[in-house]
Amino acid sequence: MELNFKHQQAAHCENGVTTNLLQHAGINQITEPLVFGIGAGIFYIHIPFMKINGGPAISFRTMPGQIFSRTCNALGVPVVRKKFSSKADAQKYLDNCLQAGQPAGCQVGVYYLTYFPKEFRFHFNAHNLVIYGKEDNIYKVSDPVMETVTTISAPDLERVRFAQGALAPKGQIYYPKSAVNITDEQIKKAIVKGIKHASWFMAETPVPILGVAGIRFTAGRIKQWREEVGERKGGLFLAQLVRMQEEIGTGGGGFRFVYAAFLQQAYNFIPNETLLEVSKQFTSIGDLWRTAAVQASGIYKGRLTSQQEFNVMSDMVMDIAAKERVAFKTLYNIKWKQ
Amino acid sequence: MKKEEIPQDPSPLDKFTKEVCYAVDESGKYEAGLSRGWQVKADALGITWQEAKARTEDARKKVELGEASPILFFMELNLMDLSIVSAYTGFWQWTIKRHFKPAVFNKLSEKKLQQYADIFDVSLNDLKTMNVDGIKF
Numbered sequence: 001m002e003l004n005f006k007h008q009q010a011a012h013c014e015n016g017v018t019t020n021l022l023q024h025a026g027i028n029q030i031t032e033p034l035v036f037g038i039g040a041g042i043f044y045i046h047i048p049f050m051k052i053n054g055g056p057a058i059s060f061r062t063m064p065g066q067i068f069s070r071t072c073n074a075l076g077v078p079v080v081r082k083k084f085s086s087k088a089d090a091q092k093y094l095d096n097c098l099q100a101g102q103p104a105g106c107q108v109g110v111y112y113l114t115y116f117p118k119e120f121r122f123h124f125n126a127h128n129l130v131i132y133g134k135e136d137n138i139y140k141v142s143d144p145v146m147e148t149v150t151t152i153s154a155p156d157l158e159r160v161r162f163a164q165g166a167l168a169p170k171g172q173i174y175y176p177k178s179a180v181n182i183t184d185e186q187i188k189k190a191i192v193k194g195i196k197h198a199s200w201f202m203a204e205t206p207v208p209i210l211g212v213a214g215i216r217f218t219a220g221r222i223k224q225w226r227e228e229v230g231e232r233k234g235g236l237f238l239a240q241l242v243r244m245q246e247e248i249g250t251g252g253g254g255f256r257f258v259y260a261a262f263l264q265q266a267y268n269f270i271p272n273e274t275l276l277e278v279s280k281q282f283t284s285i286g287d288l289w290r291t292a293a294v295q296a297s298g299i300y301k302g303r304l305t306s307q308q309e310f311n312v313m314s315d316m317v318m319d320i321a322a323k324e325r326v327a328f329k330t331l332y333n334i335k336w337k338q
Numbered sequence: 339m340k341k342e343e344i345p346q347d348p349s350p351l352d353k354f355t356k357e358v359c360y361a362v363d364e365s366g367k368y369e370a371g372l373s374r375g376w377q378v379k380a381d382a383l384g385i386t387w388q389e390a391k392a393r394t395e396d397a398r399k400k401v402e403l404g405e406a407s408p409i410l411f412f413m414e415l416n417l418m419d420l421s422i423v424s425a426y427t428g429f430w431q432w433t434i435k436r437h438f439k440p441a442v443f444n445k446l447s448e449k450k451l452q453q454y455a456d457i458f459d460v461s462l463n464d465l466k467t468m469n470v471d472g473i474k475f
Contacts, residue, residue, distance in 0.1 A: 011358040011370070033360070033368070053386070053417070111417070119350035119383060123422055146355045147372075164425035236389055239382040246379040248357050257339055257360040261368035283362060287339060290378075297378040300385050 002133035005103045007142040007149045011251030011258055012061070013128040015041065016144020017105045018068045020130055024103060025077065025176040029187060037262030038074050038187075038194040039067035042202065042255055044214045046221070052166075053122065055240030058218060060254040064107055064126035064167060068174060070197070074190035078177035083170040087158050090171030094131060097175070103132040103142075107172040109163020115143070115150045120248065125167040127249075131157070145249055184269060191266045192336050198259075203328035212325045219317035226310045234310065235300035242293045242300075253286030260286065274334055281327040285320060292316040341371055349375025350383060390417055401468060407443030408468045409434065412458040415470070426457040 005024060010016025010032045018035045036042070040062070047057040065081070072079045084090035097104045109125040110116055133140035137154045152160075161171045202211040209217050218241070225234035245254040263279035295313050298304035341361040351357060356372040363369055397414040400406040413423055420431040427434070429450075436442050437454075448462070455465045464470060 009355075009358050011360060032358075032370075054389075117350065117353045119387070120354065123417060145357065148355075165422040168425065236385065239385050242379060242382040243386065246376065247383070248351065252339065252359050252373075252376075257368075261360045264368050279368075280366075283339070290339070293378050293382075297381050301381055 001098060001135065002140055003098065003101060003103050005130065005132035005142060007130075007132075008144070009147050010144040012036065012041070012249050012255070013144050014061075014064065014067045014126075015039075015258070017128040017130050018071055020142060020144065021068075021103065021105055021175055022071070022075075022077070026179045027075070027077075027182045029182065029184070031265060033258055033262035033265050034187070034191070035067065035071050036255070036258050037198070037266060038190045039069075039071040040194045040197040040201065041067045042198050042259045044202065044211055044254075046209050046214045046218045048209060048217075053240065055237050056218070056221070058241055058244050060244055060250060061126075064128070064169075065172070065174070068105065070194070071190070072176060074193045075180075075182055075186055077180050077182075079174060080177050081172070081174040083172050085170070087162055087171065090161060090173070091154065091158060094173060095134065097173070098131070098134055102175055103130050105130050105174045106157075106161055107169035107174075108157075108160035109165070109169060110160070111163060112156070112159045114152060114156045115141070123163075123165050125163050125165060125169055188269045191269055195266070195331050195334070199328045199331035203325055203332055212321050212328065215317060215321035215324065219314045219321060222310055222314040222317060226307050231299075231305050232302075235302070238296040238313065239300040242296050245289055246293055253289045256282050256286035256289060270336075272334065274330060278327050278330050281323065281330075285323050285327065288316065288320050288323070292320065341369065344371045344373045345376035346374040347377040347380065349377070349380035351375040351380075390414070398468065401440075404440055406438050407440050408465060409443060409454060410438045411468055412454065412460070412465065416458055423457070427453045429453075 006020065008016065008020055010019060015032045015036045018039065019030055019032050022030045043060060043062045045059050050057040069079060082093060084093065094104055106129055108127050108129060109123065110127045111121050111123045113121065113127070130142040131139050132142055138151050139154065139157050141150045141152050143150060161169055163169060205211050207213065225237055246252055251258040260279045260282035263275045263282065267275040292313065295316060299309055299313065339361045341363050344359050344361050351374065356374055358370050359373045360368050361371050394411065394414040397406065397411040401408055401411050420434055423434050424431045437446065451462055451465060455462050458465065460470065
């Protein structure tokens with residue numbers, strides 16, 4: 001059995017799943033950048049004293065599930081979300097969804113994800129995909145980071161739905177409860193809500209490891225790495241930062257380009273010139289992140305080794321933090337009611 | 339990033355898919371484009387794997403010298419740490435550390451060994467002999 005589901009590739013998995021599921025539910029105006037902006041997906045955290053794969057715990061994205069929930073919430077779309085303790089129940093629930101004609105979003109771990117090539121299989125549990133059909137115990141998969149649809153066997157799907165470790169998916173399944181009609185007015189409101197949330201989080205939270213302050217924290221740490229853990233390990237830490245920022249699923253530049261695209265599309269709904277200005281700022285901020293990544297690669301490839309090079313890297317990130325602060329402050333201070 | 343600047347470097351992504359990037363066209367309008375890969379991030383991925391490989395080789399040597407059991411080797415081979423092995427097997431972390439000792443490992447029941455073999459995707463025999471075709475990566 002195969003449901004009529006339109007697979008559209010996206011830069012980021014949860015954006016893609018949300019976009020595709022919402023379009024399936026009848027919201028034709030929705031795009032990936034809109035989902036990312038309304039869901040306030042732009043984010044930064046650097047958790048001290050915690051290690052991921054032996055490197056710094058840095059994230060450019062919100063907790064898994066948040067983009068979908070926030071977007072649906074802001075648009076007033078009712079959501080079904082379920083976790084399971086029993087693997088059999090999880091599969092039965094999914095099969096019932098398909099029987100009822102409902103494609104379902106699933107959170108999975110990528111380590112045992114059979115159709116991913118070995119190079120990309122890490123213990124990362126916040127990947128998202130849509131199951132839209134089943135034939136002879138083989139599920140049909142719309143994985144938004146891929147150009148085309150694919151398949152996975154029932155036992156393999158069970159394994160990734162019950163991946164273990166940090167952010168274990170616990171068979172999590174989610175989808176919009178019913179088909180809906182959304183007016184442009186509702187989208188406008190949702191855009192404002194998303195911008196308010198993201199700009200508040202990035203520029204205003206008084207926690208030194210979150211948002212722009214978190215970026216400054218990372219910049220400060222980079223300066224210390226060479227002394228603390230040595231050139232090689234320091235390089236590995238930078239490689240981890242670059243992977244979080246650029247690896248498949250980020251759209252490059254740590255999501256900054258997707259956010260810039262969102263602000264441009266937001267302008268089509270709310271013609272406020274500030275949105276276009278800030279969009280331009282984010283384009284250049286994304287470029288700066290990529291320039292910093294080039295500097296980092298010089299270090300982790302062993303071409304640049306002196307403390308001076310770590311300082312240059314640190315200053316680049318510090319500069320980015322300053323520019324992001326200005327951009328998010330501008331968004332935060334927009335007077336929406338005229 | 340401008341549309342014509344979207345990197346198209348050969349990378350491990352070639353075996354998989356092209357990825358979506360957002361970039362601006364001549365008029366400054368954002369559009370989605372496809373990228374084949376970017377050398378900078380292919381290198382970041384590459385050295386991450388090099389490091390994993392080095393850790394696995396270290397573990398193999400330790401096992402061969404009788405300083406550790408194959409559990410340590412397979413843990414590194416599968417990019418896991420104690421918390422992940424513990425989450426998959428249900429063993430406490432200190433229990434797993436005990437299983438790292440060859441003397442303890444040699445007395446483990448078939449049932450416990452099978453639990454390890456399952457998460458490491460190997461047969462019981464291969465688990466004991468570390469018989470994997472070289473390094474998987």
